[in-house]
Amino acid sequence: MSSSALPAGVERREIDGEARLATRGTPVYGEPTDGEWRAWDPERSKLGGMFELGFDVGLSGGETVLYLGAASGTTVSHVADFAGATYAVEFAPRPARDLLEAAEPRDRLFPLLKDARKPETYAHVVESDLDALVQDVATRGQAAVATRNARFLADDGRLLLAVKARSEDVTAEPDDVFTEVLAELEGAYEVLETGRLDRFHEDHLGVVATPR
Amino acid sequence: MTTDESDAGWFASVPPDDLDAARDAIEGGSAEVPADWPRLAVASGFAADAGDYYDRLRESTLHAAREAVAERERADDRQLIHAVRAMDDCERVANELAERAVEWAGSRFDGADSGIAGARAIAEREPDDDLDRRVISLAARAAALADERDELAATIDRVAPAVAPNLADMAGPELAARLIALAGGLESLARKPSGTVQVLGAEDALFAHLSGRAPSPKHGIIYTHEFVRGTRPEDRGSAARALAGKLALAARADHYSGEYREVLHEDLRERMATIRARADANGDETGDGDE
Ligand SMILES: C[S@@+](CC[C@H](N)C(=O)[O-])C[C@H]1O[C@@H](n2cnc3c(N)ncnc32)[C@H](O)[C@@H]1O
Numbered sequence: 001m002s003s004s005a006l007p008a009g010v011e012r013r014e015i016d017g018e019a020r021l022a023t024r025g026t027p028v029y030g031e032p033t034d035g036e037w038r039a040w041d042p043e044r045s046k047l048g049g050m051f052e053l054g055f056d057v058g059l060s061g062g063e064t065v066l067y068l069g070a071a072s073g074t075t076v077s078h079v080a081d082f083a084g085a086t087y088a089v090e091f092a093p094r095p096a097r098d099l100l101e102a103a104e105p106r107d108r109l110f111p112l113l114k115d116a117r118k119p120e121t122y123a124h125v126v127e128s129d130l131d132a133l134v135q136d137v138a139t140r141g142q143a144a145v146a147t148r149n150a151r152f153l154a155d156d157g158r159l160l161l162a163v164k165a166r167s168e169d170v171t172a173e174p175d176d177v178f179t180e181v182l183a184e185l186e187g188a189y190e191v192l193e194t195g196r197l198d199r200f201h202e203d204h205l206g207v208v209a210t211p212r
Numbered sequence: 213m214t215t216d217e218s219d220a221g222w223f224a225s226v227p228p229d230d231l232d233a234a235r236d237a238i239e240g241g242s243a244e245v246p247a248d249w250p251r252l253a254v255a256s257g258f259a260a261d262a263g264d265y266y267d268r269l270r271e272s273t274l275h276a277a278r279e280a281v282a283e284r285e286r287a288d289d290r291q292l293i294h295a296v297r298a299m300d301d302c303e304r305v306a307n308e309l310a311e312r313a314v315e316w317a318g319s320r321f322d323g324a325d326s327g328i329a330g331a332r333a334i335a336e337r338e339p340d341d342d343l344d345r346r347v348i349s350l351a352a353r354a355a356a357l358a359d360e361r362d363e364l365a366a367t368i369d370r371v372a373p374a375v376a377p378n379l380a381d382m383a384g385p386e387l388a389a390r391l392i393a394l395a396g397g398l399e400s401l402a403r404k405p406s407g408t409v410q411v412l413g414a415e416d417a418l419f420a421h422l423s424g425r426a427p428s429p430k431h432g433i434i435y436t437h438e439f440v441r442g443t444r445p446e447d448r449g450s451a452a453r454a455l456a457g458k459l460a461l462a463a464r465a466d467h468y469s470g471e472y473r474e475v476l477h478e479d480l481r482e483r484m485a486t487i488r489a490r491a492d493a494n495g496d497e498t499g500d501g502d503e
Contacts, residue, residue: 085266092472093284093374100277108266110273112238113280124222124243125273127250138474140481152246167474170482171489 006051008061009082015039021051023081026105029074038078042200045075046136046162049200055208056193058158059083063131066152068116068145069138071095073102079134080109087126091115116145119152129154138164143184146209150188153211159189161207162197174203181205188212221249223258223268234272235279284374289398292368292375296389299364306357313351320347328358377472378462382480383437390433391459402460402467409463410434410456434459439484444491454483 006012006021013022016032021040032039042048050057062084067076070088072095080086086109090096096113103109114122116137130152137145142163153159163181165174182191189209197204222237250262259265310331317324317334320343324330334351337344365386372385376398379388394412395401401409411417413433420426431440431452443451458480465473 091373092377093281094377094470094472096277097281097285100274100281103274103277107270110269111277112273113277120242120244123246124220124241125238125249125269126246128246128248166478169485170478171485 005060007057007059007063007082010040010051010061010078011037013037021048023078025077025081028077028102029072038081040078041074045078046197046201046204046206047075047134047160048078049197049204050160050162050195050206050208053195053197053199053206055160055195055206057132057160057208059132064127064129065132065134066126066130066149068133068135068149070099070111071136072098075134075136076109077102077106080106083132084108085127086110087112087122089114089116089122117141117148119149123151126152128152130157132158132160134160136162138162138167140168142167143181146185147188150211155211157211159207159209159211161185161209162201163205163207164201165203165205174205178205182207185209219243219245221247221252222272223249223253224256226258226272228258228268231272231275234268235276238272238276239280284371287371287374289375289392292371292389293393293397295364295368295371296386296393299361299368302357302361302364306354306361309350309354309357313347313354316347317351320344328355331355331358376463376466377470378465378476379459381472382459382462382477383434387433387436391463394433398463398467402463404460404463406453406457406460409460410452431456439480443484443487447487447490450487451484454487455480458483 010021010023012019013034015022015034015037021042022034022037023040024036025038027033027038029044031041040048042052061082065079065083065086067079067086067088070076070090073088076086076088088099088103088109089112090099091114093113096111099111103111112122112125131154133146133149133153135142135146135149142161146159146161163178165177168177168181182194185191185207188211190212191207191209193208195206197206220243222234222241226233226237250265253259253265254261259268306328310328311326313334314324314326314330321337324334331351331354335348335355337348339345339348368389369385372380372388376388376392379391383391391409391412392398392401395404411429411432414429414431417426417429421428430449434440434452434455437455439455440448440452458476461476465471465476
């Protein structure tokens with residue numbers, strides 16, 4: 001079903017009798033494993049959902065990545081398994097405790113307790129010309145966060161964004177929210193692909209974009 | 213080398229293997245734009261090569277995050293109460309002293325502005341005699357107290373989300389700290405019915421009401437929240453009720469589980485959207501004609 005190639009380090013493997021996305025690394029959230037491989041659950045990860053739905057995310061493995069909204073590290077741990085230097089920003093201390101556990105066995109996953117709305121508070125740590133910016137913050141102002149963080153991306157870098165409609169406006173139609181968010185993104189990005197993630201995440205839109 | 217310290221990489225003034233200095237630099241530093249830090253770190257001699265740089269970055273970010281998480285977990289509601297009371301005291305005393313210094317300065321120099329800004333300007337002056345010295349020194353102390361107030365506010369911004377993540381997100385760190393202080397602690401705030409949360413900080417008005425001298429107050433300190441203040445007057449009662457209801461739930465979630473609960477925040481936004489939609493609907497009916 002998936003039309004685009006998976007990055008090196010992400011494979012579809014038979015785990016517990018099912019073909020599942022998987023990366024190689026220390027397990028983080030009780031996911032099933034097969035030897036060194038750990039299943040990547042698209043129900044628990046928006047980026048996993050985007051891979052599963054065949055988005056053309058433009059990753060081939062080994063990329064430098066900034067991940068915004070790392071929470072307990074569920075998704076960012078899979079990213080660090082196949083990417084290069086991976087900077088994980090999360091501002092809530094409680095999930096950050098679990099994020100630390102996910103980061104400890106990985107040698108290129110850098111946790112940062114920072115507010116993604118204030119990139120100037122981590123631009124002295126996160127390097128420039130990154131290959132990918134992955135964002136899953138689920139708070140109001142998701143387009144503004146992506147726009148402010150565009151400064152970290154290389155000219156041909158990719159924004160991989162999950163937009164949660166309810167975080168912007170619980171009463172509005174998700175489609176209206178998505179239209180507004182995309183319009184705001186156009187200021188800093190050229191949108192390459194969008195698609196609903198509803199099969200795995202209700203009222204979420206997946207977006208692939210590149211800086212203007 | 214970089215001349216502007218504020219736009220240097222985190223490693224610029226960190227001695228090798230000093231993890232605490234690295235933590236301070238990561239937490240406190242800033243830069244407008246990122247740069248090729250791995251290359252610059254190697255060029256400046258901080259790291260031998262990119263691999264070595266990343267190893268150091270890893271050690272430093274893990275240390276900083278570990279310490280910050282532990283520090284925030286040690287923070288408790290008592291500390292927050294002390295901080296918010298100290299902040300209020302600093303503000304009050306700073307203003308009183310500034311006023312005194314400005315008044316005194318007015319009798320000796322001309323063109324002194326009022327308030328803290330005035331005290332700061334006076335503090336910059338060169339004294340001509342001993343009395344000048346006293347006035348300028350007093351103004352400098354007022355200014356320093358105002359700085360201390362700002363430092364306390366910044367501390368509250370950091371500590372409140374750790375003590376009460378839901379309440380701090382919903383109310384903002386300062387109002388969250390005030391509600392906890394007024395209730396006498398997070399636990400006792402969590403036990404209060406939402407009607408009490410609604411009028412916390414309006415004890416005088418409530419007392420007047422109970423002794424039959426005034427109408428019942430519609431809101432206490434939560435009046436400072438944008439959801440109440442920014443709602444048109446005839447809907448403020450509903451807005452205050454809705455906000456107090458969710459704040460009470462937020463305090464309970466914080467006290468009993470400590471987990472961030474997104475749904476509480478969504479519910480509140482939904483309620484506010486409904487209340488504000490009323491104003492829009494009425495606006496359409498009545499237009500801007502006079503009644
Ligand atoms: C939906 S969760 C992310 C789940 C995670 N991406 C995963 O798949 O493993 C959203 C996270 O974003 C964080 N967040 C929200 N606003 C943020 C901000 N301004 N800065 C940093 N983190 C933020 C929240 O604390 C929460 O942990």
